[in-house]
Amino acid sequence: MEAAARNAAHQCRLFSVIPTAINGIPGLAFNDNNNITNRRPGTQFNPSSLEDSVSGTDHDQDQDSISDCESGVCGTNTETPQLFDNGLVKLDEEDRLHDIIKRRFVSGLGSLGSRASIVAIHRNSCSSFTAQARLQSFHIFAGATEKKLAGSPNLKYAWFGASWDEIQNIVSHGFGHCQKDGLYGRGIYLSPDDSSLESVKCSVADEDGLRHVLLCRVILGKMELVRPGSDQFCPSSVQFDSGVDDLVAPKKYIVWSTHMNTHISPEYIVSFRAPSWSPQDEQHKIEGAARKPSSPWMPFSTLISALEKFLPPQTMRLISKCHKDHRERKISRHELIRRVREMAGDKLLTVVIKSFRDK
Template structure:
């Protein structure tokens, strides 16, 4: 397996499933209607053909766009010598000659993507979940020795441990050895020989994997061929959060553990060669074991977010995720709205490190901050009042939220100033400072 960071992603065929009678939540047609009403003017229409999302050809998109803007939920269009019916509510294209249906979607003039939800409203047959969750993830893993996929379904139920449907790998397993080498090579230089792996579990895939793969396709459709920007990365958190993420999905972000060092309120993951940063977010359980998870992550187009930011989502439709540094990132950040579709847990690494608690106590990630001095608190309200004149209304909440964290002593003064410089730029900050000084 190549854990250099980038992941080559397999492309699944989306499941067309509509009807949804008796299913929980809004019906697919109701959801389709809401999406149709919410969308801006479409600029691209795409259909899933030949295993990829392909643009509707040439002039055929013109009548589709006209029908969409006129409020019609069905439109006809012809291209490639065939006639089709496009159903915007069900998000399907129907071949007028053969009645064959394929998935379709669109991207509007704001860059927002509108594509069918995997398995939306489909009633699953009894036992189908077990069969699919035990199957391979379907995402290619490259190795110098071979290029196969992990087939966790071949492992007996007895091998499944405390991590739900995750499978405990034998120490002789090829993937155990690869994950072990990756983890130890990244953490040993920081802790010496005081760390020992106690277990490696392979997380069973299924519906989450299909959702992840579809997200990769949607990002590729919106950002270009490599738009998914898939990476390997480590996720660290307290044991309960790790168990939840592996068992049924992320329930919350781990940014609170980082405190003032968080780059927004999102799930923070460290690059594959840097597991140490994520181990600093992992607490040992009652057995003295800590756990981190090797994941696949879809970054799309990231933006740089400074430490101490309270940002909750991309600053615009031009971005999908965040990093602390574009050239040499130490953190990948996935926003909470995407954490269960753009992060795919793959392996749980359990380990013991006697010095873990001591290292966390001396780490900046958990250090206690002193509240800013009264002078600093008195100076910034005037500065912020002036800065707000230069900030779009959509960003005022982020600015105020970050200032509130500084005011409560959750962020150092130099970090807050760095945030301001990154948030509004040196030119505006200098101009405001000069004005307040009277020149």
């Protein structure tokens, strides 16, 4: 009993310090209920930008800004049956926030948007003790990143697609079980808020035909370019915080396994149906664009030899494996082309093939 009392007293002392630390971070404060609120000046409401729309205030000065843990969502329908447990709150379809997230999600699907039907959007209320602790940790790291960079911590919204069970586990326990060894190293792969399709491809339909994606707040800090085939699992140096596949127009944010439960905050869940959706739906676009760099005038073995001069060995091993899988009929020619384009990049392929033709 004495040990339990000492442990409880220690936890009370620990969490009595956290509000002071949070209040020292520009833009963040604790409200009367000891929940984190956003106190930074609101930005002009702009439905085309999810960053401004979800975090800012509109020109009528409505109370439209939301906190990271307890938002002032108006019109929340608590009588509507919930798709999820774990303290998730369903947003009313008439709520402006629901409309903003829905439009941003659909616009990121491209031509698939017209076939997607939004069933529900839930907000993570962070109601449990551990969820509050993870959220507080997220904001402490945001403040630390801001101080380290002497500027913005580069907070972004990003999508994460997974199965129903995985998303439930993330909300309850964090991202620990979701890290994977992917094309760009070991970590959590998210897609920018204007590229929801990339995460939708990773979603898995449940027994009711529903798919689910998370809308997360991410601390990106200073990003570094990560090459395909990387075995990286942490920043390459202390000056970097996260990785991207392209510094100018990223399609993937890579949050390393060392940062996954401090630099990502799952805030909303979008549940949707896309009855006719499959990963092949947009393949015709890829195939049409791929025909040029896969000219029959350049044998694939010759292309591989030429790429060896420009790409690191680990990337070349992956390309060679894909070529071998194609010859063994394990993957289609179009899948081979798609993977090579992703690993080598269209610019390099165009230069190499043009050079071959000129010769």
